[in-house]
Amino acid sequence: MNKIIITVVGVDAVGIIASVSSYLAKNKVNILDISQTVVSGYFNMMMVVDGSSSAKTFDKLCADLSRIGSDKGVEIRCQKSEIFEKMHRV
Amino acid sequence: MINLSEVIETNRMILEENLDVRTVTMGISLLDCADSSLEKTCLNIEKKITRLAGNLVKVGDDVGREFGVPVVNKRISVTPIALVGATCCRKKSDFVRIAKTLDRTARKLGVNFIGGYSAIVSKGMTSADELLIRSIPEALAKTERLCSSVNVGSTKTGIDMDAVRLMGETIKEAAYLTRERDSIGCAKLVVFCNAPDDNPFMAGAFHGVTEGDAVVHVGVSGPGVVHRVLASSCRGADFETLCETIKRTAFKITRVGQLVAQEAAARLSVPFGIIDLSLAPTPAVGDSVADILKEIGLEHPGAPGTTAALALLNDQIKKGGVMASSYVGGLSGAFIPVSEDQGMIDAVNAGALTIEKLEAMTCVCSVGLDMIAIPGDTPATSIAGIIADEAAIGMVNQKTTAVRVIPVVGKKVGDTVEFGGLLGYAPVMKVSAFSCENMIARTGRIPAPVHSFKN
Numbered sequence: 249m250n251k252i253i254i255t256v257v258g259v260d261a262v263g264i265i266a267s268v269s270s271y272l273a274k275n276k277v278n279i280l281d282i283s284q285t286v287v288s289g290y291f292n293m294m295m296v297v298d299g300s301s302s303a304k305t306f307d308k309l310c311a312d313l314s315r316i317g318s319d320k321g322v323e324i325r326c327q328k329s330e331i332f333e334k335m336h337r338v
Numbered sequence: 339m340i341n342l343s344e345v346i347e348t349n350r351m352i353l354e355e356n357l358d359v360r361t362v363t364m365g366i367s368l369l370d371c372a373d374s375s376l377e378k379t380c381l382n383i384e385k386k387i388t389r390l391a392g393n394l395v396k397v398g399d400d401v402g403r404e405f406g407v408p409v410v411n412k413r414i415s416v417t418p419i420a421l422v423g424a425t426c427c428r429k430k431s432d433f434v435r436i437a438k439t440l441d442r443t444a445r446k447l448g449v450n451f452i453g454g455y456s457a458i459v460s461k462g463m464t465s466a467d468e469l470l471i472r473s474i475p476e477a478l479a480k481t482e483r484l485c486s487s488v489n490v491g492s493t494k495t496g497i498d499m500d501a502v503r504l505m506g507e508t509i510k511e512a513a514y515l516t517r518e519r520d521s522i523g524c525a526k527l528v529v530f531c532n533a534p535d536d537n538p539f540m541a542g543a544f545h546g547v548t549e550g551d552a553v554v555h556v557g558v559s560g561p562g563v564v565h566r567v568l569a570s571s572c573r574g575a576d577f578e579t580l581c582e583t584i585k586r587t588a589f590k591i592t593r594v595g596q597l598v599a600q601e602a603a604a605r606l607s608v609p610f611g612i613i614d615l616s617l618a619p620t621p622a623v624g625d626s627v628a629d630i631l632k633e634i635g636l637e638h639p640g641a642p643g644t645t646a647a648l649a650l651l652n653d654q655i656k657k658g659g660v661m662a663s664s665y666v667g668g669l670s671g672a673f674i675p676v677s678e679d680q681g682m683i684d685a686v687n688a689g690a691l692t693i694e695k696l697e698a699m700t701c702v703c704s705v706g707l708d709m710i711a712i713p714g715d716t717p718a719t720s721i722a723g724i725i726a727d728e729a730a731i732g733m734v735n736q737k738t739t740a741v742r743v744i745p746v747v748g749k750k751v752g753d754t755v756e757f758g759g760l761l762g763y764a765p766v767m768k769v770s771a772f773s774c775e776n777m778i779a780r781t782g783r784i785p786a787p788v789h790s791f792k793n
Contacts, residue, residue: 255345283342294342306404325349327406332340332348334593338661 250300251280251329254313258322260291267316268295268324275309276301291322296329348590352407355562356625357591359598360618361411362398363538364391365545365553365611368417368454376426380439383422387414387443390552390608395448397605401598409598414444415543415555416454424466430473437477437484444483451526453543455486458533461495461783463504471501474508478523479515485526485541489533491729493736496786497531502729503778505529506722510745513714517747520755524744525677525709529725531732531739536612537668542705542740553611554603555668558595558659559618561627563587564651568633580634581654588615588658596663614668615659616704617651619679621762627651627672628681639674639682639699640691648672649702669738671704677757677764678709686765693724693767701731706740711755711764714747721745723774726784734787 256264265282272279277299284293299309310326317324351357371382395412402409416422419436427433437455444452455477457467474486488505491497509524516523528542535546538555545553567587572580595613603610619627628639634647652671660666674696676682685691693710700706706728712721725741732739746755749766756763 253340253345255349257349281339285342287346292342292346294345296339310403325406328404329340330597331405331407331594332345334597335348335590336340336344 250298252297252299252306252309253327253329253332254295254297255325256293256317256322257290258317258320260286261320261322264320264322265293267320268313271312271316272297275304277309349406351560351563355560355566356620356622357560357563357594358408358410359402359556359595360559361413361538361557362394362409362598362602363413363415363543363555363557364394364606364608365415365536365549365555366390367545367549367551368422369547372422372425374425376432376435379423379426380436383436383439384443387416388447391447391449393606397602401601401605405597407594407598411451412449413538413540413543414447414449414452415538415545416440416452417545417547418456418458419454420457420464420467420470421547423470424464427466427469430469430476433470433473434477434480437473437481441481441484449483451483451485451540453485453487453540454545455484456488456544458489459498459501460489460492461498463498463501468504471504471508474527475511475515475523478512478526485543487528487530487533487542487544489530490725491531491733491784493532493733494786497726497729497733497784499726499783500781502725503722505725506718506778509721509743510718513745513747520757521714521744521746522757522761525742525757525761527742529741531729532737534668534738538614539616539618539669541742549611550609552608554599554606554608555611555614556595556599556602557614557616557618557668558591559616560591561617561619561630562624563591564617565624565626565629565633568630577650581650584651584654585658588655589662591615592659592662610665612665612667613659613663615655615663615666615670616668617655617672619673619675620760621678621680623680626679626681627674628679628685632681638685638688638690640685640695644695645698645702648674648699652703669704673705673708674699674703675709676767677711677762678760683763683765686767693769697727697731700728700739701735705738706732708740708742709744709761709764710742711744711746711749711766712769713750713766714745716745716769717773717775719773719775719778720769722778724769726778730784
C-alpha cells in the first residue's frame with residue numbers, strides 16, 4: 249500500500265473533484281476516502297488514495313495534480329500519509 | 339483513518355507557522371582518515387565524506403518533498419579535527435589546509451555548513467589541540483561553510499582556564515580577520531561546556547568519539563507553531579493548561595522530525611542517531627522564541643519573570659518531545675539567540691534585555707549566550723570572563739552551555755550588524771566595562787564541582 253493524502257485548497261469551483269478523480273482513475277490510483285469542508289471561506293478537500301498500482305512515480309503524480317489545480321485556480325498538494333499518522337497518532 | 343481536520347492542522351503548521359525540519363545532519367567519523375602525511379589525510383577526508391554523504395542533499399530534499407515538509411538544511415559534522423590532524427599537523431597552516439579540504443568538500447556536496455573544526459579540551463590541551471585553536475581565526479577567514487567549536491569544560495572535569503583565556507584571544511582574532519564582513523568569523527565559532535557528542539545544530543556540531551562510523555541526526559524546530567497554539571487557545575489560561583498545550587504541540591513537532599530522521603537514515607543506509615528537539619528561531623516573522631515568551635505574558639523577554647517563563651517552556655518541550663522520539667539528544671530545548679530572533683532583537687532595542695539577563699536565562703534553557711554582537715573594543719580578557727561565567731553555569735548545573743559572541747570590529751553599543759541569511763542582524767550590546775583581567779591571567783584550571791550538597 250502506497251498511501252497518499254491529496255489536499256485541495258482554494259475557492260470552490262465546478263468540476264474540481266471530477267477532474268482530480270478522473271485523472272486518478274486514468275492513472276490507476278484508487279480513492280480510499282474523500283472528505284471536504286469549508287474553512288474561513290475556503291474549500292478544503294482531502295482524498296486518501298492508494299498509488300501502489302499506478303505506473304506514475306510519486307513526483308510525477310504530484311506535478312500533474314499540481315498543474316490540474318492551477319488550471320482550476322486551487323492548490324493541490326500530495327503528501328505521503330505517514331506525516332499525518334505520525335503526528336496525530338501515538 | 340486520518341481525518342480532514344488533522345490534515346488541515348498539519349498543513350497549517352507547515353504553510354503558515356513555519357514548521358520545518360531545521361537540519362538533517364550526517365555525523366561522520368574521520369578517525370580512520372588520519373595519516374602521517376597531511377596530503378594523504380586530506381585526501382582520505384574528502385573521499386570518506388563524499389562516499390558517505392554524497393547523496394545527503396538529494397535524500398533530504400526527496401524526503402521533504404514526499405512528506406510535504408521543508409527540510410531546510412543538510413549538514414555534516416565530523417570528528418573533532420584536533421584528533422584527526424594530531425599526527426600530521428605541525429603548524430597552524432597544516433590545520434588550515436584540512437579546514438579548506440572540509441570547506442571544499444561541503445561546497446561540492448551542496449551542504450551549507452560542515453562542523454567539527456573542533457577541540458575538546460575540558461581538562462587540558464594537547465599540543466595539537468592548542469595548535470588547532472590557534473589556527474581557528476585563519477581557518478574561519480579562509481573558508482565559507484566551516485564551523486568551529488571548542489569545549490573548555492565539563493561537570494566531570496572542571497574548566498580549563500588556559501583554554502578559556504586562549505579562546506578570548508581567538509575570538510578577538512577571528513573578529514579581526516573577518517573585519518571586512520562584520521566579523522562574521524565569530525558567528526561560526528562556539529565555546530562550550532559539556533558539549534554533546536551528537537548535536538546536529540551549527541555552529542557547534544561535531545561528531546563525538548562516542549559515536550559510530552556514521553549516523554544521521556535531525557534537528558526539528560517550530561517556535562511559530564507553539565506561539566500560534568498559545569495565542570489561539572491559551573490566553574488567560576492557568577499554568578496547567580499552558581504547559582499541557584506546549585507539551586502536546588512539542589510532541590507533534592517532534593514526530594515529524596522522527597519520521598524524517600528514520601526515512602533519511604534508511605535511504606542513506608546509515609543508522610538513525612538522535613532527534614534534537616529544539617525550538618530554533620529564525621529571523622523570519624512568526625518564527626520566534628521571544629514571541630512565545632511574550633505570549634506567556636511578558637511585555638518583552640528580559641522583563642521580570644523571563645527566567646521562569648523560559649524554564650517552563652524548555653521543560654515542556656522536553657517532556658512532549660521525549661515521548662515522540664525513540665532517541666533524543668543534542669541540545670534539545672529552546673534556543674535564545676539574539677540576532678536570529680526578531681523578538682529578541684526588539685527586546686534589546688527596547689532596552690528590556692541585557693547580557694546579564696541573558697546569562698540568567700541560560701541557566702534554564704538549552705544553550706547559552708548565542709549570536710550576541712558586542713563592541714569591537716571589548717578586551718579579550720572580558721570575553722574570556724564571559725566564557726568562564728557560562729562554563730561555570732554549565733559545569734555546576736550539569737548542562738550544556740555555550741558562548742557565541744561577536745566582538746564586531748569598529749562597532750560600538752547602539753550600532754547594528756548585518757550577518758545576512760539565517761544568522762540575521764543584531765544590535766551591538768553593552769558589556770560590563772569592569773575588568774576581570776587579573777582573574778583571567780591566572781593559569782591552570784577550575785576543579786570539578788562537588789556532586790553532593792546541592793544548594
